[in-house]
Amino acid sequence: MLPQKTKVLIVGAGPTGLALAITLQQAGIEHVVIDRLAAGLNTSRAAVIHAHTLETLQPLGVVEDLECRGLQLQHFSVRDGDRALLRLQFDQLPTRFNHILMIPQDETEAVLADQLAALGGAVHRGVSALSVVQEDAGYAVKLDTADGERTVHADYVVGGDGMHSVVRESAGVGFEGDSYADSFVLADVTMNWKTDRDEVAFYLSEEGPIVVAPLPHGHFRVVATVANAPEKPDAALIETIMNERGPKRQQIRVGEVFWSSRFRLHHRVASAYRKGNMFLMGDAAHVHSPAGGQGMNTGLVDAVVLGRLLAGVLKDGRPVTDLDRYEALRRPAALEVVSMADRLTKVALVRSAWGKMLRAAIFGLLNLSSGFKRRIQLSLSGLDRRQFAKLSE
Numbered sequence: 001m002l003p004q005k006t007k008v009l010i011v012g013a014g015p016t017g018l019a020l021a022i023t024l025q026q027a028g029i030e031h032v033v034i035d036r037l038a039a040g041l042n043t044s045r046a047a048v049i050h051a052h053t054l055e056t057l058q059p060l061g062v063v064e065d066l067e068c069r070g071l072q073l074q075h076f077s078v079r080d081g082d083r084a085l086l087r088l089q090f091d092q093l094p095t096r097f098n099h100i101l102m103i104p105q106d107e108t109e110a111v112l113a114d115q116l117a118a119l120g121g122a123v124h125r126g127v128s129a130l131s132v133v134q135e136d137a138g139y140a141v142k143l144d145t146a147d148g149e150r151t152v153h154a155d156y157v158v159g160g161d162g163m164h165s166v167v168r169e170s171a172g173v174g175f176e177g178d179s180y181a182d183s184f185v186l187a188d189v190t191m192n193w194k195t196d197r198d199e200v201a202f203y204l205s206e207e208g209p210i211v212v213a214p215l216p217h218g219h220f221r222v223v224a225t226v227a228n229a230p231e232k233p234d235a236a237l238i239e240t241i242m243n244e245r246g247p248k249r250q251q252i253r254v255g256e257v258f259w260s261s262r263f264r265l266h267h268r269v270a271s272a273y274r275k276g277n278m279f280l281m282g283d284a285a286h287v288h289s290p291a292g293g294q295g296m297n298t299g300l301v302d303a304v305v306l307g308r309l310l311a312g313v314l315k316d317g318r319p320v321t322d323l324d325r326y327e328a329l330r331r332p333a334a335l336e337v338v339s340m341a342d343r344l345t346k347v348a349l350v351r352s353a354w355g356k357m358l359r360a361a362i363f364g365l366l367n368l369s370s371g372f373k374r375r376i377q378l379s380l381s382g383l384d385r386r387q388f389a390k391l392s393e
């Protein structure tokens, strides 16, 4: 049953909404989480959790379960056919989470939802936020529910409501950026893959790039650029892409497709992360290319940082000015991630023959530089963005 009043209203129970709700629940802060969907999305989408995210999620009590359900990989390579141009080894990362954790997003959300429930929290499902209006003290949030329209009053409102955020729109915050021309296909499949199962492989080829990443249960995630991609890419399309662009010494046979999708890429960052006591996090605040797998990861760190700042002010008597630190910490993190994902995407989408030759030569040279490889590892794992999550002075 929805209350009439709450301290913090979280709009959206995607990964960020759930992570924030856990943080507030642990701190004993009254809150309400709503989601317009009757059940979680149950789709694979973001399939990687990086080391810095695991470090940040550790106090939430979910990491053990995530690691149990996921697949821990040590290697990332850039390949041209059967030849590895660049190879990175994540077991040398300066953290106890010295790996790439592959786990489909629906499983990550299930782990977060289970932990919220175990702590006594809950999501109000089938409830859509229609608008957020400022009132004397706090906000009136108009909701569409199964019993008709309702208004909940909240001191703080957080938009974890994705790219088309109603909270961001109600706050009048801009979402600046652009879109890429290419469309992408994503598919989780089984196939007769003989190459290293301990490696995320990024294949460069004349026909366009592909990423192949092992997932739990013997599945593989395939991501590729495709002009005019179909809405539901099928096994035949993925098999053709794999054989045109992947390893040459092996004929790939794709078996089952468990989930597939196409999408257009955007890169946008909210012009502000806070307006009064309305906050934005996750895709409501930043969207970018999945190159490097940073989207959900950055959002999860946003949520934990915001939760800890809110807990500091609402429970521990910290000054309200502490809340200014949220945007100061997290917006620069998103700008860095957007710029990294943009560079990776542009490198992947080079079209001219000359550009492709140059790219292969550069990767070959970079493979010889341990300093460069370390910088890339720290950037992909998020460990070089630890300072954007640091709350102690």
Ligand SMILES: Cc1cc2nc3c(=O)[nH]c(=O)nc-3n(C[C@H](O)[C@H](O)[C@H](O)COP(=O)(O)OP(=O)(O)OC[C@H]3O[C@@H](n4cnc5c(N)ncnc54)[C@H](O)[C@@H]3O)c2cc1C
Residues within 6 Å of the ligand: 011, 012, 013, 014, 015, 016, 017, 034, 035, 036, 037, 045, 046, 047, 048, 105, 127, 128, 129, 130, 160, 161, 162, 163, 164, 165, 166, 186, 261, 262, 263, 281, 282, 283, 284, 290, 293, 294, 295, 296, 297, 299
């Ligand atoms: C096809 C696809 C593939 C992707 N692949 C990758 C990838 O490989 N790597 C990667 O890092 N990221 C990937 N992403 C992005 C990743 O899924 C997002 O970054 C992540 O889901 C963001 O989490 P979030 O909690 O901010 O928002 P979301 O997951 O979008 O959750 C928002 C929630 O808010 C709810 N909601 C929205 N509006 C309202 C409203 N008005 N009222 C109530 N509830 C509302 C929605 O129902 C939803 O549950 C992919 C996304 C898609 C669509």
